[in-house]
Structures are given as structure tokens and as C-alpha cells.
Amino acid sequence: MSDIASYIDHTLLKPEASREDILRVCEEAVKYGFASVCVNPIWAALVHNTLKGSGVKTCSVVGFPFGATPTDVKVYEARGANLDGADEIDMVINIAAARANDRSSLYMDIAAVADAVHAGGAILKVILETHFLTDEQKVMVCEAAVEAGADFVKTSTGFGGGGATVEDVMLLRKAVGPDLGVKASGGVRTVEDARALIEAGATRIGASSSVAIVNGEQGAAAY
Numbered sequence: 488m489s490d491i492a493s494y495i496d497h498t499l500l501k502p503e504a505s506r507e508d509i510l511r512v513c514e515e516a517v518k519y520g521f522a523s524v525c526v527n528p529i530w531a532a533l534v535h536n537t538l539k540g541s542g543v544k545t546c547s548v549v550g551f552p553f554g555a556t557p558t559d560v561k562v563y564e565a566r567g568a569n570l571d572g573a574d575e576i577d578m579v580i581n582i583a584a585a586r587a588n589d590r591s592s593l594y595m596d597i598a599a600v601a602d603a604v605h606a607g608g609a610i611l612k613v614i615l616e617t618h619f620l621t622d623e624q625k626v627m628v629c630e631a632a633v634e635a636g637a638d639f640v641k642t643s644t645g646f647g648g649g650g651a652t653v654e655d656v657m658l659l660r661k662a663v664g665p666d667l668g669v670k671a672s673g674g675v676r677t678v679e680d681a682r683a684l685i686e687a688g689a690t691r692i693g694a695s696s697s698v699a700i701v702n703g704e705q706g707a708a709a710y
Contacts, residue, residue, distance in 0.1 A: 491692075491701055493520060496546055496672075496691060497512055497694070498697070499524070500695075515697070519701050525547070525548065525577065526545075526548075528573075545574050547568035548644075551644060552647065565604050565611075576600070578597070586620065588624065597637055598634075605636065611636075615642060618648045618649025633664070641672055642671050676707070677699075
């Protein structure tokens with residue numbers, strides 16, 4: 488299953504996660520060869536220092552999980568995570584703006600964070616939270632993300648209901664074209680889930696059931 492492992496952002500975003508929990512996830516990521524460990528910003532420095540030299544990247548979320556944070560605060564949060572060693576930043580969009588079809592606000596929000604993230608040498612993944620959007624709104628967000636300089640679009644936080652579907656991944660892949668990354672996240676619990684999403688166009692998988700996935704088991708995690 489090593490081919491699947493290299494697609495996975497091994498994720499622990501529970502607010503009650505302890506230092507010991509984070510260190511365990513880092514150990515698993517190195518053991519299985521996951522792409523990154525994705526955590527809340529307070530853990531970015533610990534993850535970076537723990538993973539140093541392993542080849543596993545450090546990923547931090549921004550504006551998580553609601554996206555209802557002013558742009559300048561998202562920028563500050565992203566810069567802080569980058570200074571703490573984050574190689575990748577997953578930001579939640581302004582979901583209200585997407586539902587209001589406010590493309591201009593979406594673009595400005597994403598572009599400001601993208602500029603900050605790229606200045607720090609990291610990459611930006613933009614979380615749509617597809618469960619709340621129509622197909623037309625998903626496409627609009629993807630187009631704004633491309634124009635704003637994002638490196639990936641991502642289906643879901645895993646905390647807002649719904650989750651990654653083959654249909655959404657296919658839609659996002661078509662909307663962003665062949666060059667941007669597409670991350671499928673939320674409810675991915677089996678190797679069959681992961682393979683189906685990769686075949687649909689995902690280039691990264693976000694999962695907290697990562698170990699179960701690569702071992703061919705059924706994950707029990709809620710996101």
C-alpha cells in the first residue's frame with residue numbers, strides 16, 4: 488500500500504489532541520511514508536522538529552474549521568505557521584462569500600493568504616467545504632483559487648458534514664485543470680475509498696484513518 492501512503496496527509500485536528508497524540512501521528516507518518524502530518528497551528532513547530540530529515544512534510548490549517556476569520560487574521564496565522572516550519576498550509580475559504588456568489592471577496596481572501604504562504608516558501612491548499620455549496624459555487628471557488636495563485640483545492644474540513652465524494656473530486660479536477668492539486672478529505676476510511684478518489688483526479692488524500700487505510704482495514708475516525 489506504499490503507493491497510497493505517499494498520497495496521504497496524516498491528519499490529527501481534534502481540539503483535544505495531546506502532545507503525545509501528535510508525536511504518535513508523526514511516528515506513524517515516518518513509519519508508513521505519508522506525504523505530510525496535518526495539524527492545528529499550535530503543533531506546527533513540534534511536528535516540524537519531530538519530522539526534520541524524514542522527508543514527511545509539516546502541514547498546518549488556517550481559519551479552521553469555519554473559514555469565518557478576517558483575511559488579515561488568516562494571513563497572520565499562515566505566516567506564524569510557516570515560521571514554525573509548516574511546508575503546507577490548508578486554509579478554509581469564506582464560506583458565506585461562496586454561498587453569496589461573491590467571487591471578488593473569495594479571490595481577495597485566497598490571494599492574500601497565497602502571497603503570504605508563498606513568501607514563506609510553502610504551498611497553499613484551499614478548502615471549499617463542498618457540502619455547503621452548489622456545483623456552480625464549487626466551480627466559482629476553484630476559478631477564484633486558480634486566479635489567486637493557490638496550489639491545491641480541497642474538498643472538505645471533515646468537520647462540517649459531508650466529505651469527499653468521487654463526483655466532487657471529478658468536478659474540482661475539471662474546474663482547476665491538470666496542473667493544480669486536488670485534495671480529497673473528509674470520510675476517507677478505506678483503501679477502496681482512497682483509490683476511487685485518486686482515480687477521480689485527487690493528488691492528495693486527507694485522512695485520520697491513514698494507518699487503517701494503508702493496512703487494508705476499515706477506519707473508524709469520524710473525519
